[in-house]
Amino acid sequence: MGTELAGLIRADLAALNNDASRLNVMAPSVDAGHPALGDGNGNFSFAQSMKNALASVDQDQQVANQKMEAVDSGKSDDLVGAMLSSQQANLSFSMLMQVRNKVMGAVDELLKLPV
Template sequence: MAVNLNATILADQARILNDMAGLARVAGAAPAAGDAQGAESFAQAMMAAVHDVDAQNRAAGDKMAEVDSGASDDLVGAMMMSQEASLSFSMLMQVRNKVVAAVDDLLKMPI
């Protein structure tokens, strides 16, 4: 059990590092100001993140429903999926808060 949990944690860490590297590539490849593709690219990245978090939440809900109905006895797996979905949602909300704060700061800048 401990070995399996450790492998899961390492896999999650690797996925997070890959996601961070992907975001760094997107941020590094940002086009110059006034280019419409930059806005589309950011919007697409945010929509992909929202869809990913939604998919995790739905999968966790399905897993919990299976446990509740007795179709599965993997309570630990269901709880881990639920916690992962919760953490993903919290991370998405923090990113949203940072983006909103940055836009707010930009709007407050003197011209």
């Protein structure tokens, strides 16, 4: 049952990744051999992939903040670029929250399983 649940989580992550790709959002691949998701030895590490996703979302937010501050202070007149960066950061955060909600739902299901 645990391996089936892990497969479902990977399928949900793959679906979210495909949605993000269609929106042209940079998202890590759900390939188990991908170095960003593993420990460098080809082993899948969910904790490391979540850390990488958090770092990516944080980086998107920082870039958006820098662009918005530049527009606000008059250093830049690229309002469209700042708004696009802001929307990308918002979408990245929303995707991260969807993954978090799916994981929490899966953990709740695991806790309900009889021992």
